[in-house]
Every structure is written in structure tokens, then in C-alpha cells.
Amino acid sequence: MAMTKKEKEAFDEAILRAETLAALRWTTLINPDIPIPKKDKTTGWLYDVYSKKVYEAWSRSNEHGAMPYYPDNGTKRGAALYSTKSLALAAMRCAIEMQSAQELLDVDKLIEGHKKTQVFFNDKLVPLSDIGLAPEQWSALSYDEQKKILSFYC
Numbered sequence: 001m002a003m004t005k006k007e008k009e010a011f012d013e014a015i016l017r018a019e020t021l022a023a024l025r026w027t028t029l030i031n032p033d034i035p036i037p038k039k040d041k042t043t044g045w046l047y048d049v050y051s052k053k054v055y056e057a058w059s060r061s062n063e064h065g066a067m068p069y070y071p072d073n074g075t076k077r078g079a080a081l082y083s084t085k086s087l088a089l090a091a092m093r094c095a096i097e098m099q100s101a102q103e104l105l106d107v108d109k110l111i112e113g114h115k116k117t118q119v120f121f122n123d124k125l126v127p128l129s130d131i132g133l134a135p136e137q138w139s140a141l142s143y144d145e146q147k148k149i150l151s152f153y154c
Helices: 005-023 085-115 135-140 143-153
Strands: 042-048 053-059 064-066 118-121 124-127
Touching (some): 042 085, 118 143
Antiparallel strands (some): 053 064
16 A cells, blocks of 8 residues: 555654664774885775765875875875775774764763753752852752752742
């Protein structure tokens, strides 16, 4: 039986949600498998987290760059490379996971810090600054003292 337009939209939304939840996973850390050469030149793959691109690259002991190879035209340090594009893509995903996790942790810390500056009373948030107390002063009060202060201000 054919789906209605509304059912199709709901189905597509459910698929997208499932795919998004599946993307929230940890993958194994992948290190470059081609070491920085002691002499000569190696070729392989690198990635750029910011542009989310993988590219062919070359490396010498003292410089590296994107292909094609131009001597003395790279970044001034050697780089370990990935032997395949697949490895570089997987390593980039892992790097983005770590970066995203750090950003989420930073937001969680902001939320936690903000929570400490507010209290719930009568189903609403009351900023401690409205009652003239710092979080450490508030937590030093007994429950009865807190309740008395809140009932006066709210």
C-alpha cells in the first residue's frame, strides 16, 4: 500500500533520526601508518578536520604538503601519512568525534556552572543574583533558611 505524503514525511524523519543516532558512536583511534621518512620522500593521505577533506600528500623528513609534489614548497616539518584514503577518512572521523566531544563537554560545564547560579522555587527558576547571594553563600544556608528567603523574594 502506498504511503500518504504525511506518512512518507514521518517515515523519512524516522530514518534520519535513526541514522543520526547511529552516527553518535565512538570509533577506534587510527594513527598514520607511514612514518616520517628519514630520507627521500613518501606519499600517502592526510586530512583536514576544518574543511572535512582528505587529500593526497607527500612528506620528506623536514617538510610535507599536498600533491603534486613541489620541492621546498611545503609545510616546514615532516608528517606521518595514511597509506589509504579509507584510513585517512576513518582517522578524520575519529578526530572530529574527539573535537565534538570536547565542545559538548565545554557546553556541559557552562550549563552546570549556570545551574549553580539559580534555584527552583514554586516551579520557576530564581537567579541567586536576584536575592543577592553567591552560590557558595546559598549552599551554606540550611534548607529552612533557603525556603524562608525564597518565600520572601517570590
